[in-house]
Amino acid sequence: MPKQTLPQVPIKKGEPAYKLWIFEPGWKGELPLILNPRQLAEQKRPALLPGHRLCAGCAAPIIVKLASFAFRGPTIVVNATGCLEVATTIFPYTSWAVPWIHNAFENAASTGSGVEAAIKALKKTGRLPYEHVDVVIFGGDGGTFDIGFQALSGAAERGHDFLYILYDNEAYMNTGIQRSGGTPPFAWTTTSPVGKVIPGKQQAKKPIADIMVAHRIPYVATATPAHWLDLMKKVRKGIEVEGPAFIHALSPCDRGWRHGTELAIEIARRAVDTCYFPLWEWTPETGYMLTDRSLAIARNPSLKQPIEKFVEVQGRFKHLLKPENRELLKKFQEYVDLVWEDLLKRAANAPK
């Protein structure tokens, strides 16, 4: 069988450009969380290798890459069926530099429960050659809000020690843009088309992160790949807490949201600037705490942008910009404001 080595790209300083994550048995310690970008670029390599076949400009691999920079040591990744799973493991290839398992669509959290239980049992009987092995689960919105919700809720209630990262591209993108419980109101999808009578999705976005808060697990947060430092810090916290942690990461999708391939980060930024997708974290001790740009907006409301800023760059909302749909846009703004105001009331660090 032909041997395969990773591409050798000349590096003058720091780690090789691409590497497999190898933790020899007996490995001890903790990988540092590096927040300085230059040091990060020299010392960290992502758990996801290039050659994956996610669309050009997809935000999901950015979320995975940033999350993996915050891994603290040996980590097993569990992946629900979805774009990320499909595009990163097209046989005979894998893009994963860490141990990885995909089981099915609706069971990432229960598969993760099993992995975590196995780690505990192996440790108890002296068969785990590490101090700890972390379990990080990635699921899309379909696999989390909808078909995988029961498994997630059950696993959260049972208190397994894992971090579940939802990469939310707000529709079933892997099957070609069908509406999910994560699709925002008025968005066009192929199953919530903009027709003569019905202008896109007629229902709200399920408040999945709040639902996870209601489980009173040790850590819940929202994040976007644009706010990369915030995301990395949250991932590390989610891994460090004992018990289930949940991060809801917004993942712009150029195919489904109908925007340019260069705009994923820009749109994630606008989602936060317009308060469509506020950044916060929650623990049972602190309650809701705004973070990063959302905290800045709470302190200085003049920074808050109108929802048009989020809508105008996405084809899925283009009907909202038509003069005859001014009312819908207003409704969308009201919906966003209501959710934001509600959050401000609950956030312990929001100015009162």
Place this chain on the structure above:
Amino acid sequence: MTEVVKTPKIPPEKQILMTINGDEAVAYAAKQSLVDVVAAYPITPQTIIVEKFSEFVANGEVHTEFVPVESEHSAMSACVGAAAAGARAFTATAANGLALMWEILYIAASLRLPIVLAVANRALSAPINIHNDHGDAYGMRDSGWIQIFVENVQEAYDTTIQAFKIAEDERVLLPVAVNLDGFFLSHTLENIRMLPDEEVHKFLGGYRKTYPKVKVDYFDEEVPLILNPARPLSFGPLDLYDYYYEHKMHQIEAMKRVPEVVREVNEKWYELTGRKYGDGILVPYGVEDADVVVTVLGSTGGTVRHIVKKLRSRGYKVGTIRIRLFRPFPHKELAELLKGVKVVGVMDRGISFGSYGPSFLDISTALYDLKERPLLVNYVYGLGGRDAQPEMIEKMFMELLEIAKTGEVKEKLRFLGVRE
């Protein structure tokens, strides 16, 4: 039927006599098998297994991580995660619970995870019914699992331990379902003999700690087929028309190696305990000179044998074969045993609607290549827990003996014990 060897390694007096039901027997067997992860959800008539196991956990008698999942789908999913991470994983279910697991059964087998599943066989809905038939097990027939049917509580205990040995054998690496009839076995007390814990540990080689090795191009050496931070592998990729078929060939080849392993394990168990179940695959009785043979799965095997004894004492040339290993199906072995038999009655506690009973289909296939084929009649019986009365079985034999005389099968598919 239990055959006893003169001098087993652990003589009966050194074994532990217990009066327990089938579910408890399975729970004790799983406990002694050093199971790392049990992920299960209650469903009648399996519930006692998870209850009993929860007691072991609550009393600190096991190291096992018990995952009280929110559904059977998650039970099997958690077992997949646990087994892939290198643990010995066990679960139990029945009927609708097994149906809910269905999707993940295929995944467990395809990923080659040696999970053991106890199925307390129960009829599928609707209408909802909690009693025994084999419709649930027949439903998972094509999922890639090894399926063993037991006849009594002792065998449920013995087979659960054997199942781990079979599943984890490097020639096999497939999940095993141990089928015990709901209520008839799951809830019925029997006196059984259990091995001391350490003997079961020795039989299984202790904890699950050796793993099959695979070769991938990005490591120089062969690496263990588990989720291993030292040598990362990816489980469950997207596999299209260029490789999917090849991966199915792996499962087909592994299934071919199962019978020899089942035979070996049955023999080893015999040496250790003095108990064996035929050759581990088929349990024949009175077949050598028989004109009429009835095949059967599960607990009805005992009733059928009782009738065979009775009829033979009256001079009738009848016999029976209990099919212990249903998947992979022992086509060749059955054909060998049934060579020269005039009529075979195939009892199925389930049916493939619009066709015949699933074991009938396999037996027909098995016998097709014989030069002189026996006549075949399929008897569907016992659906939804309808009792398989001895009189009913005796009547069936008399019918088959009549067919042997006349050489004429009037109805190929018969329904036993149903009101018209």
Place this chain on the structure above:
Amino acid sequence: MAELRGYKELPIGAVPFRLSTDYKTGDWRALRPVVDHNKCVKCMLCWIYCPDMAVIWDGEKITINYDYCKGCGLCAHECPVKAITMEPEPTE
């Protein structure tokens, strides 16, 4: 794509046997990012945001690994000093 292997040559359990770095996604590209090193302030944002791990920081400067760059243009859009421009792929 390497020659297709028979089942006897494949690892069991359907685990992938090669890393995706073999699969060069660079040929998806219509426009290519070009770095102006005079403008680059080495802020690393392109390295941080690249969805394809195609931005290489070698300890001194940023380069693009065109084997994998799909040409999405995200790096150019996010560059705070406009040091990256998207240019047509050179023809033969």
